[in-house]
Amino acid sequence: MSAILTRVTGKSALDYARETLFGPLGIEDVMWRADPQGVSGGGAGLYMHPRDMAKIGYLYLRGGVWEGKQILPASWIEAVRKADIDMRESWTKDLRYGSQFWVIPGRDAYMAVGYDRQLIVVMPKLDIVAVTTGSARFSPQSGLPGRPRYGLTALVDQLAGAVTADAPVRVDPAATAALAQKVKDAAIEWPGPVGEQPVMAKTISGKTWRFAANELRIKWLKLKLDGAEPSFEYESEGGPATPAARFGGPIGFDGYYRIGGRQRYGLSAARARWLPDGKTLVLETQTHGSDDAARVSLEFDDKTVDVKFEAAFGYKATLTGRTDD
Known part of the structure; x- marks a missing residue:
């Protein structure tokens, strides 16, 4: 699809996106892998900051409108919400696919899914956009390789549960402090083992x-x-x-x-x-x-x-x- 776009427009998918999508949304710091002919990867290899991923999600949440301008057709986004193609993937039996997004039927939630649970989640009824990042890593504690495996439906259910309640959420200073510490710890590089130089x-x-x-x-x-x-x-x-x-x-x-x-x-x-x-x-x-x-x-x-x-x-x-x- 990326190669077809390049042939039709005379531009790589990255350059075309900079002009028609990234530019209007104020997204500047991106990289998209390309082959030796300059054809962008298309289905993968796009790198951007979480805040810019959230901008794309917000564009979809608002029916394709950004700062009063229609960037994407509203009909395209509505079609995404109603996607019903069963891809028969073992990892996503409860999801449906359409127009580059995965949809969770019955929950009015859809998402762009990247490697290792890098997600842009859109939940229109709750007026929510959520972004997650993830990666395959070697555990600093055990040294064993691992990658995120949590269920996407479970994530959506947790997001919904976190923002809906019968009464205002009770202030919990201890929980707030614990969350702040978790965020701080996530930004710290934990040192690995050190050996003697032979x-x-x-x-x-x-x-x-x-x-x-x-x-x-x-x-x-x-x-x-x-x-x-x-x-x-x-x-x-x-x-x-x-x-x-x-x-x-x-x-x-x-x-x-x-x-x-x-x-x-x-x-x-x-x-x-x-x-x-x-x-x-x-x-x-x-x-x-x-x-x-x-x-x-x-x-x-x-x-x-x-x-x-x-x-x-x-x-x-x-x-x-x-x-x-």
Whole structure:
């Protein structure tokens, strides 16, 4: 659909949206993944702030009107509310689909659904727009991967229950303080484990580790660990929808992520620790602000490195690299 829009308008979906939707709503800070031909992803890959997601929800809540101007046809939004296509998805048996939105029949609620419960929820009868964000992550407590799995109908029911009552809500200072603390805690980066720097760190620093063809499309990897600012760099050979390029950035060894450098879709964030065996480095990486967290275990020998890659959403891969340095 995105490619068709580009052919008809001569503009990418992102540029067209900036002109006809984002611009009128005052949405400026967005990114939309595109292929090498400049065609926006269409069904996924759009990044924006929660407040801007809420603007889109509010536009739908008000029948397509924004500041007195009809941005979207009211008939389009009414059709969304009445969507009744059963997509026969195992994860959403109680939802129906239409015009890029999921509808909960009988509750007059519909929502745009992104990866890992990133949602724009519209509830017209209650005059509510709710936005949630979420991501796949490795637990700072257990180290296990996880992602949001709560039911969408249950969320809507909780929202409805929170705003409807037979009497005014009783003031509860303790609950208010607890909520404020939860919000504060959510903004804190919890440090990860820290390991001692072994002799191996200096031995491997600066060497280039090359890989045979592999499913991660990694050609080579280089770590610089003997200076004041440790870093990593690698080259991806690219694929049908992604060009070859070099990526990497600084690494934090104090339990905290260092931000900088570049990943394919934004800034790199990375931290690492050495395991007690003195030869295994555990590198945690992600694109800053994205949900692509990954953990990479690199076990070094004199001329080889065994790599175990695990993404927080469940994907795993292994490969072996060699160096002639």
